[in-house]
Amino acid sequence: KKRIIAHCSIIKMMNRRIANLALHLLAACNGAASFSTPWVSSATHEGHSNRILYATSSADDTETATENVQPPHAYNDNTPPTETDTSTIHDNFFSRRRWISSILSSTASTTFLLSQNPQTALAAPLLTAEAADNFSARAERAFRPKPQKVLRPRMNLDFAVLLMRSSYNAVDDIDICAMDQFQRDFFLIRQAEYKPYADSLGAGAMQQGDLADPNYFDFISFAQYSTIAREIDNPPSVFEEQQPVEVGDDQPQKFETVVVKRDPGLTNGDLPVKHTELVGNSILDKLIEKFGDTASAIPMIEPGSRPNANTMLAAIKQMVNLFIVQGFAWDGSASMPSNDGSSKEDAVGTQFSITFTSPATLWSGQSLKAKKAVLLNDFALKTVRILISRAGYNVANASVKYANNNQEITTFTVM
Numbered sequence: 001k002k003r004i005i006a007h008c009s010i011i012k013m014m015n016r017r018i019a020n021l022a023l024h025l026l027a028a029c030n031g032a033a034s035f036s037t038p039w040v041s042s043a044t045h046e047g048h049s050n051r052i053l054y055a056t057s058s059a060d061d062t063e064t065a066t067e068n069v070q071p072p073h074a075y076n077d078n079t080p081p082t083e084t085d086t087s088t089i090h091d092n093f094f095s096r097r098r099w100i101s102s103i104l105s106s107t108a109s110t111t112f113l114l115s116q117n118p119q120t121a122l123a124a125p126l127l128t129a130e131a132a133d134n135f136s137a138r139a140e141r142a143f144r145p146k147p148q149k150v151l152r153p154r155m156n157l158d159f160a161v162l163l164m165r166s167s168y169n170a171v172d173d174i175d176i177c178a179m180d181q182f183q184r185d186f187f188l189i190r191q192a193e194y195k196p197y198a199d200s201l202g203a204g205a206m207q208q209g210d211l212a213d214p215n216y217f218d219f220i221s222f223a224q225y226s227t228i229a230r231e232i233d234n235p236p237s238v239f240e241e242q243q244p245v246e247v248g249d250d251q252p253q254k255f256e257t258v259v260v261k262r263d264p265g266l267t268n269g270d271l272p273v274k275h276t277e278l279v280g281n282s283i284l285d286k287l288i289e290k291f292g293d294t295a296s297a298i299p300m301i302e303p304g305s306r307p308n309a310n311t312m313l314a315a316i317k318q319m320v321n322l323f324i325v326q327g328f329a330w331d332g333s334a335s336m337p338s339n340d341g342s343s344k345e346d347a348v349g350t351q352f353s354i355t356f357t358s359p360a361t362l363w364s365g366q367s368l369k370a371k372k373a374v375l376l377n378d379f380a381l382k383t384v385r386i387l388i389s390r391a392g393y394n395v396a397n398a399s400v401k402y403a404n405n406n407q408e409i410t411t412f413t414v415m
Helices: 002-029 096-103 106-115 133-143 157-174 179-201 214-231 266-292 309-325 362-370 379-390
Strands: 044-046 053-055 093-095 238-245 253-262 333-334 351-357 395-403 407-413
Touching: 093 179, 093 253, 133 157, 133 179, 157 179, 157 214, 157 266, 179 214, 179 238, 214 362, 266 309, 266 379, 309 333, 362 395, 379 395, 379 407
Parallel strands: 044 253
Antiparallel strands: 053 093, 238 253, 333 351, 351 407, 395 407
């Protein structure tokens, strides 16, 4: 009995030290002398007005691509909220909800969370390891497309992190579930899906935890969007979330229950559209930030100017080129199959097409479509929606299809 008690104490101490190590690593990446954790007094998170903040790393922080050090689902948000009633504000922030994903970045820490108060997050029904790999899940897996053994370029790590991070942050922003529950469910789905996927590819075909590896990115993006699709299905607007409480170095980690309330103007039917919008904005903004002052910049379009089809096509083509430069696919192109762009002054009614050859989402995109997920990891479509929206148009009749020659074909009409 004494040995069991001693082992339990050691395990708790190890998990607490893992959390502290994650905090110090984040601070060290930015040369910070300390890692401040100002708490807000209110125990209610409503929209973004009472978001709990931490000092964090800069926009150029380095992501570790090793599964057992910093898995690809743990991302830091570097954008401060528009409103806050906190008394202490730093140059860079991320919410305490997102901090959960940082301190739970190792498999050991995630396993520790699974044992702590499993009924506290009251959003979508809690996923269990058994449910993640039950008969229904295995049947769905059996009829799912098999991973293609195709040669694909390594992705730019920053771009891969951007796609994953923007998707995660959008979940946090729209308040569809407790982020501790999201981490738990993501972990269980990833755990259930990894071996069948890896076995289908064959030994040595994938480096676990390496986001720049297109085979691994394909897998982890599928797991992420499978989790998002589960949580976004008719979620409650008010739910409870477990948030960490600061304790001493040798004390077991403690959590407090916080009530989270979603923006009342955001209905359940609006959630998929809002998530898509947030992800598209994040990707386009980063491409503009990174390439805006170079010869590879997306052609500038005045907001709301509603340019003609040729002008829109030039911008879309360069956006596709930047995806290729980042290693998203071997090749890509954009075209106007239904309009030569010369007959009208605007682009209304013009159909555009984007084609990628062997994209990093080749298997995951098909698998999400096969399970009729409410949200897909169609990153190019999400980005082009924002590009077109900023030009003063809307996207209609959008679809993503996959051809037998390993091509992803996206078509849409500008309205």
